[in-house]
Amino acid sequence: MTEEATDNPFENLDEQAALRDILEATSVESGEDFFAALVLTIRKALGVHGAWVTEFIEEKRCLRALSFCMGDELIHDFEFNVAGTPCEAVVDSNNLVHFPDNLIDLYPDDPDLAKEGLVSYMGIALRDRQGEVMGNVAIVDRRPMPQDNRAVAIFRVFADRAAAEMQRLRVEHQARERELKLGTLLDNSMEAIIELDDSLSITRLNPSAEFLLGFDANDAVGQELTQFMTPESREKLMTVLGRVQQLPAGKRSSWIPGGLESSIPGHPINLEATLSLYTVDEVEFYTLQLKELAAPGDSEPEDEPFASDTASGLDEFGEIVGNSAAMAEVLEELKQVAETDTTVLILGETGTGKELIAQAVHTNSPRKDEELVKVNCAAIPAALMESEFFGHEKGAFTGATEKREGRFAAANGGTLFLDEIGELPLDLQVKLLRVLQEGEFESIGSNATRKVDVRVIAATNRNLEEEIEKGTFRGDLYYRLNVFPLNIPRLNQRGDDIVLLTQFFVDLFSSRMSKVINPLSVETMERLKMYSWPGNVRELQNVIERGVITAKNGDLNLSRFISNSSDFVPTNEGPDSSPPSIRTASEMQEFERDNILRALDATSWRISGQNGAAKMLGMNASTLASRIKALKISKP
Numbered sequence: 001m002t003e004e005a006t007d008n009p010f011e012n013l014d015e016q017a018a019l020r021d022i023l024e025a026t027s028v029e030s031g032e033d034f035f036a037a038l039v040l041t042i043r044k045a046l047g048v049h050g051a052w053v054t055e056f057i058e059e060k061r062c063l064r065a066l067s068f069c070m071g072d073e074l075i076h077d078f079e080f081n082v083a084g085t086p087c088e089a090v091v092d093s094n095n096l097v098h099f100p101d102n103l104i105d106l107y108p109d110d111p112d113l114a115k116e117g118l119v120s121y122m123g124i125a126l127r128d129r130q131g132e133v134m135g136n137v138a139i140v141d142r143r144p145m146p147q148d149n150r151a152v153a154i155f156r157v158f159a160d161r162a163a164a165e166m167q168r169l170r171v172e173h174q175a176r177e178r179e180l181k182l183g184t185l186l187d188n189s190m191e192a193i194i195e196l197d198d199s200l201s202i203t204r205l206n207p208s209a210e211f212l213l214g215f216d217a218n219d220a221v222g223q224e225l226t227q228f229m230t231p232e233s234r235e236k237l238m239t240v241l242g243r244v245q246q247l248p249a250g251k252r253s254s255w256i257p258g259g260l261e262s263s264i265p266g267h268p269i270n271l272e273a274t275l276s277l278y279t280v281d282e283v284e285f286y287t288l289q290l291k292e293l294a295a296p297g298d299s300e301p302e303d304e305p306f307a308s309d310t311a312s313g314l315d316e317f318g319e320i321v322g323n324s325a326a327m328a329e330v331l332e333e334l335k336q337v338a339e340t341d342t343t344v345l346i347l348g349e350t351g352t353g354k355e356l357i358a359q360a361v362h363t364n365s366p367r368k369d370e371e372l373v374k375v376n377c378a379a380i381p382a383a384l385m386e387s388e389f390f391g392h393e394k395g396a397f398t399g400a401t402e403k404r405e406g407r408f409a410a411a412n413g414g415t416l417f418l419d420e421i422g423e424l425p426l427d428l429q430v431k432l433l434r435v436l437q438e439g440e441f442e443s444i445g446s447n448a449t450r451k452v453d454v455r456v457i458a459a460t461n462r463n464l465e466e467e468i469e470k471g472t473f474r475g476d477l478y479y480r481l482n483v484f485p486l487n488i489p490r491l492n493q494r495g496d497d498i499v500l501l502t503q504f505f506v507d508l509f510s511s512r513m514s515k516v517i518n519p520l521s522v523e524t525m526e527r528l529k530m531y532s533w534p535g536n537v538r539e540l541q542n543v544i545e546r547g548v549i550t551a552k553n554g555d556l557n558l559s560r561f562i563s564n565s566s567d568f569v570p571t572n573e574g575p576d577s578s579p580p581s582i583r584t585a586s587e588m589q590e591f592e593r594d595n596i597l598r599a600l601d602a603t604s605w606r607i608s609g610q611n612g613a614a615k616m617l618g619m620n621a622s623t624l625a626s627r628i629k630a631l632k633i634s635k636p
Contacts, residue, residue, distance in 0.1 A: 007143050008143070008144075008146060009046060009047040009048050009141050009143055009145060010046065010047065010145070010146070010148040010150070010151040011047075012047065013045075013046065013047070013148070013150055013151055013154070015150055015153075015154060017045070018045035018046070018154045019154070019157065021041050021044070021045055022038075022041055022042075022045070022157060022158060022161060025037040025038065025040070025041040030165065030168075031165075031169065032066070032067070034165050035053045035066040035067035035162065035165070036067045036069075036074060038053060038067065038158060038161060038162055039051040039052055039053055039067045039068070039069040039074075040069055040074075041158075042137075042139060042155070042158045043069055043139070045154060046139055046151055046154065046155065047141075048139045048140065048141040048145070049070065049071060049116070049118070049140060049141045049142050050069060050070040050071065050116070050118070050139065050140045050141070051069050051137075051138065051139045051140075052065055052067065052068040052069065052078075052137070052138055053065070053066045053067050053068075053126075053135065053136075053137050053162050053166075054066060054068075054087070054135045054136055054138075055134065055135040055166070056082075056091055056133050056134060056135045056136070058133075060081075061081060061082055061083065062079055062080060062081045062082060063079065063080060063082055063087055063091075063135065063136065064078075064079045065077075065078040065079065066135070066166075070116060080112075084107060084109040084110055085107060085110045086099055086103065086106070086107055086110070086121045086123060086138075087123055087136055087138060089123075090123040090124065090125050090136045090138070091125065091133055091136065093125070094125045094127065094131070094133055095124070095125055096122070096123070096124040096125075096152070096155075096156070097121075097122070097123050097124070098121070098122045098145070098147070098152075099120060099121045099122075100120055100144050100145050100146055100147060101119055101120055101144040101145075102119065103118055103119050103120055103121050103140075104118070104119065116140070116142070117142045118140045118141065118142060119141070119142060119143065119144060120140065120141050120143065120144050120145035121138065121139070121140050121145075122138065122139050122140075122145060122151075122152075122155060123136050123137065123138035123139075124136060124137055124138075124155065124156065124159045126159060126162055126163040126166055127163060128163075128167055128170070129167065134163065134166050134167070134170070135162075135166060137155075137158060137159045137162050139155065191208060191289055191290075191291065191379075192205075192206065192208040192209035192211070192212040192213070192289070192290040192291065193205065193206045193208070193209055193287055193288070193289055193290070194206075194209050194225065194287065194288045194290065195285060195286070195287050196225055196285065196286040196287070196288065197283075197284075197285060197286075198283070198284040198285070198286075199224070200224055200225050200226055200237075200241075200286070201222060201223065201224050201225070202220050202221050202222065202223055202224075202225055203221060203285070204221065205220060205221075207625070208625065209290065211607040211608050211625055212269070212271075212290060212292060212607075212608045213228070213262065213264065213269070213290075213608075214264060214606055214608075225288075228262050228263060228264050229260060229261065229262060229263055230261045230262070230263045232261070233260040233261045233262075236256060236257075236258070236260065237256065237260060237273075237275070240254050240256050240275050241275060241277075241286070244275055244276070244277045245277060247277075249279075251401070251402055252276060252277035252278070253274060253275070253276040253277070253402075254274070254275055254276075255273075255274050256272075256273040256274065256275060259271050259272045259273055260273045260290075269292060269608070270292070271290045271291065271292060272290065272291040272292075273288055273289065273290050273291075274288070274289045275287075275288055276289070278401075292608060320353070320356060320357070320360060323496075323497065323500070324489075324494040324495045324496060324497045326489040326493050326494050326495075326497075327489065327494055327497060330357070330486060330487070330488060330489070333484075333486055334357065334360055334361060334364075334486060335364070337361065337484045337486075338360070338361045338362075338363075338364035338365045339364070339365065339366070340365075341365075341366075341367075341455050342483050342484045343436065343455070343456050343457070343458070343480065343481055343483045343484065344358075344361055344456075344457045344458070344483070344484050344485075344486060345421075345457075345458050345459070345460075345481045345482045345483070345484070345485045345486070346358060346457065346458070346459040346460075346485075346486045346488060347459075347460065347461075347485055347486065347487050347488065348459075348461060348487065348488030348489070348490075349461050349488075349490055349536055350461050350535070350536065350538070350619065351491075351535045351536030351537055351538035351539055351619075352488040352489070352490065352491065352536045352537060353488065353536075353537050353538075354419065354459040354461075354488055355374070355417070355419060355459070357459075357486060357488060358372075358374075358415075358417045358419075358457045358459060359372065359417075361415075361457055362414075362415040362417075362455075362457070365415070365455070367413070367414050367415050367455060370413045370414030370415070371410060371411055371413070371414035371415070372411075372414060372415045372417060373407050373410050373411035373414065373415070373416050373417065374417045374419065375388065375389070375407050375416065375417065375418050375419065376419045376420055377418055377419065377420045377421055377422075377423045377424050378419075378420040378423040379420075382425050385424070385425065385428050386428055386431065386444060387404065387406065387444055388406060388407060389406050389407055389408060389428065389431070389432070389441075390406040390408060390409075390431070390441045390442070390443050390444065391403070391404050391405045391406030391408075391409055391443040391444070392404055392406075392443055392444035392445050393443060393444065393445035393446045394445075395445065396443075396444045396445025396446075397444065397445070405443075406443060408435060408441060408452050408454055409443075409450065409452065411452075411454045412452045412453060412454060413453055413454075414454070414455070415454070415455045415456075415457060416454050416455070416456050416457070417457045417458075417459070418456060418457070418458045418459070419458075419459050420459065420460060420461070421458040421459065421460045421464075421481065422460040422461075422462035422464060422467055422472075422473060424473075426472070426473075426474065429473070429474045429477045430474070430477075432477060433474065433476060433477045433480060435452070435454070436456060436477075436480050436481075437480065439451055439452055439453065439454075440452070456481070458481050464478050464482075465478070490533070490536060491533040491536040491537055491539075491540060492529075492531070492532055492533050495529070496529075498525075498528055498529050498533075498540065499525050499528070499529070501537060501540055501541075502520065502525070502528055502540065502544060503520070505540065505541055505544035505545065506520070506544055506547075506548065506556065509544060509545050509548040509549075510548055513548060513549070515548060515551060515554075516554050517548060517551055517554055517555075517556055518554040518555055518556070520556060524556070524558065527558075528540075528558075534591060534592070534595065535595075535617060535619075538619065539617070542615070542616060542617070543558065544556070546616075589631070592627070592631065593631045593633065595617070596613070596617065596624070596627060596628065596631065596633060597633065599613040599616045599617050600613045600633070600635075602616065603616060605635050607624055607625060607628075
């Protein structure tokens with residue numbers, strides 16, 4: 001053996017100097033610089049040829065160097081498989097491993113040992129708080145490393161410092177990832193959310209809030225929110241704010257009775273609002289969750305009473321217009337199923353009144369005195385959907401500051417209406433199927449099984465059989481929901497119902513606006529019946545409302561709303577009529593895209609509010625925002 005090989009690398013070890021060097025080298029560094037300082041210091045302190053700190057990639061069974069030093073050289077981007085190396089023993093034992101000599105003989109398949117002439121090795125696993133291996137620290141030398149308790153103690157100090165920094169980086173990464181996920185969740189939420197600092201200046205708002213309030217985030221951030229509110233709403237907000245501040249931690253949230261009213265020039269809006277207070281690093285922040293309220297005396301298009309008892313001729317379903325054969329058949333089926341507890345699946349295009357049908361089923365059922373709980377499956381972010389359905393326990397996940405009941409619990413004894421059921425994620429479809437079959441579920445964070453007695457009514461404008469073929473909807477859930485399907489006809493299939501609905505809406509809006517509207521001509525009625533009505537009853541309602549607003553000399557103004565001749569198709573076939581044209585799916589999609597663009601252009605790209613495109617098209621602002629995204633519509 002050579003003279004060098006007989007030397008002891010630990011012979012001149014100075015414990016106090018080594019500890020001092022560790023603290024000095026790593027106290028002001030972090031991350032990559034920390035690990036570089038650590039391996040250089042350990043190599044110098046213990047007098048060895050090489051040292052490294054690595055991260056263990058379990059799925060690949062490899063170690064990735066965070067810092068790797070051999071001689072005076074720092075080697076970057078180094079990664080190696082642990083199989084057949086001394087580090088394998090460290091990873092598998094999750095402890096300290098020491099090979100004082102004959103390293104090449106022990107690991108003949110590791111070419112790097114012979115290449116560097118390494119004969120000794122000491123390594124130790126870096127473990128997280130749960131005891132799992134995160135990586136390792138190792139030293140190697142061209143001389144034997146005899147057992148030396150002083151060297152082992154110093155080596156363990158180095159390892160502890162490395163493990164602490166690696167754990168800190170992991171927590172920091174998880175926090176950034178969590179913040180990114182929460183930010184993504186916030187930005188993709190259909191609910192308008194505004195973040196405020198302790199002076200009520202806007203620090204952040206999501207796209208839904210931009211749409212709802214007509215704000216541009218870049219212009220809004222930094223401005224005080226109260227300047228956009230009426231004096232009464234400012235006072236109400238400050239009162240609720242004071243009350244929220246007095247609540248115990250974890251429960252600092254309050255609904256604002258009566259909502260808030262904005263004073264944004266040209267864009268007044270009534271808002272349902274919830275205020276929450278939270279603290280980050282002892283700094284207070286607030287969030288406002290907002291939803292548009294209908295103006296006084298107004299209501300959402302889908303909830304508008306579409307007719308009176310005299311219009312329908314069916315007293316028990318007096319809110320639904322319909323003496324056409326198509327609607328009479330639906331209402332007869334509705335009457336039969338309403339008295340049972342059978343699950344109902346309502347099928348029909350957007351705007352045909354599916355929610356109104358669901359309301360009628362509930363109102364005419366034995367459960368009419370209990371709650372009808374409504375859930376729009378398309379308006380809830382996927383990450384929140386399970387909590388929305390089944391509730392959660394306090395602390396079940398980040399942000400779960402208090403226990404919350406879900407919609408199934410709220411509907412216990414009554415009816416749950418699941419609108420746009422085709423938007424439900426596959427993983428939640430499994431859990432919904434269980435509730436339908438067994439009448440039981442567990443809330444998030446709880447092992448307790450809850451029993452519920454809920455009648456489910458679902459609705460969709462999708463072809464669920466096609467969704468099953470595409471793999472986006474479960475067949476077993478479809479057959480469980482499709483016990484009693486109700487197919488709601490399109491408006492242009494309902495013949496003279498269009499006339500009844502038109503007259504009802506004329507009476508409704510003219511009375512509301514204190515206007516006198518002249519009787520409609522037979523020609524106008526026929527023209528209305530010939531229109532294709534892609535938006536169905538909801539579109540008709542909006543067209544008539546605007547026609548009343550812009551009426552001159554008592555004449556209903558319909559010219560600008562149904563003036564495109566390509567939108568008029570024959571709806572009643574007679575002996576001399578030609579068959580109606582049939583549009584392909586791509587043509588209908590293009591038609592929808594053009595229709596939305598026309599509405600956006602007419603409203604200067606304002607989506608929500610009384611003068612927004614959503615109101616013009618007869619849909620919720622959140623639904624319109626989703627269609628804009630799906631159709632890849634962008635502002636020019």
